[in-house]
Amino acid sequence: MLAYPVETGQINSQPNTEILVVPATERYVEQMAALQHLAYGEDDDDIMREEHFASHLRYFPQGQFVALDPETDTVVGTTSGMQIHFNREEKLLTSWHVTTGDG
Secondary structure, eight states: OBOOOEETTEEOSSOOSOOEEEEOOGGGHHHHHHHHHHHHOTTOTTSOOHHHHHHHHHHOGGGEEEEEETTTTEEEEEEEOOOOOOOTTSOOOSOHHHHHTOO
């Protein structure tokens, strides 16, 4: 997910001149979850929460990144990768929630 620069829940009318993409760390978990809420709403059961991002960092930290506004150290985008074992000869028919154990 990549979002536009935000400030207290509002779209910032001044575009950033620089966005940094860096490995995610526990330091940004709260902001990552807040960005999910901002992008998808509070009532969406499918959004990732702090515990999901923390779990991703425990199991596959190399696949987690954040986009930062370097002036404010604010998360303005996230991406989550995962590694799974599967048989290329068979279709992967389970949902994301089942495949990842709910994130």
